[in-house]
Amino acid sequence: MTDETDDEELTVGRAATRLGVTVRALHHWDEIGLAQPSSRSIAGYRLYTGSDIERLSRIIVYRELGLDLEAIGSVLDDPDTDVVAALEAQRAGLAERIEHLSSLSVSLDRMIEAHTRGLLLTEDEQRAALGPGWDPQWPAEARRRYGDTTPWRQYAERSASRTPADWQAVAETNAAFERALAEAMEAGIAPGSPEANALVERHREVFSAYFPVSRSMQVVLGRMYEADPAYAAHYDGVRPGLASWLRRVIDAGARAHGIDPDTATWEDDATTDDRSGCGHAAIG
Incomplete structure (x- = not known):
């Protein structure tokens, strides 16, 4: 008035x-x-x-x-x-928007935390979902090394919506793939063969659970699997010599697509370390 x-x-x-x-x-x-x-x-x-x-x-x-x-x-x-009916309809719509905004706020909190922490799991949840060999300190180390890279952001975007069960499924898929690699090596599958190249494609598909991997990036990962003691120990623990065999398989697959493994680089401008793949054991 x-x-x-x-x-x-x-x-x-x-x-x-x-x-x-x-x-x-x-x-x-x-x-x-x-x-x-x-x-x-x-x-x-x-x-x-x-x-x-x-x-x-x-x-x-x-x-x-x-x-x-x-x-x-x-x-x-x-x-x-009917003024009362109009106001009641407005109130109902407002309640729906409040519920939506509340849900959005939770999603924003999870996304912020995912960009900050990587895995949104407690240490016990990480061990239960990712296996007894998992070190809960790995996500923090990966964040320190790679937090300013596009792959880390893509990883965080996936992580924000994942539950412990989702991560367990990812871990089981990885384990199944590693068993397939060991079986192929034991069967004498040669790098560059159709069977080996199919495994290279499967590796990229499996790894997409973390972030998209180009063929050039995949070569860098292969180098890391062989050169990094922690990764080499992991793959050689699945089958002795697997780390080097996998690197050779990836290199041969890259050559089949016109990529020189000796000059392949990690395709992210913010990354300067060839180990920036943030592979399975680094970020989950």
Whole structure:
């Protein structure tokens, strides 16, 4: 409510200031017929009377409750409009939006945490999902090394939506693939053979659970599997010599696609370390 009388007329600027809205809003409401000034100055400028200000005040009340301008017009001007029903509908819609925003807030919290921590699992959950050989310190180390790279961001985006069961499924897929690698090596599958190249493609598919891997990036991973003591120990623990065999298989697969393994690099400008693959044991 205001103290304006019908005898006092306010310019659009003064009316906007008095009501705490913009001049643009008053112009728009005038143009759509929601709140038109009762008079004009000799120069043609809008002039708002006390009754006009009262109507504008009511519009603002309903606008702050979230009603759209069409609904506000019906509430103010249509005698057949059930105001209570309109407000109840608005309340129901607001409840839905609140629920959505609450869910969004939780998702944002998880995404922030995933970019910060990597794995959103407790240490016990990590060991249960990823096996007794898993070190819960690996995600923190990977974040320190690779947190400014695109692969880490892609990894975090996947991690944010994963449950312990999801990670256990990823770990089981990795283990099954490693067994397939060991069986292929034992069977004498030669690097560059169709069978070996199929395993190279499967490696990229399995690794996509963490982040997309190009063929060039895959070569860098192969080097790391052989050269890094922790990775070499992991693969050689599955089958002696597997780390070097896997590197040779990946190199041969790259050559089949026109990539020179000797010059292949990690395709992320923010990465300067060839070990930036953040492989299975590094980030889960």
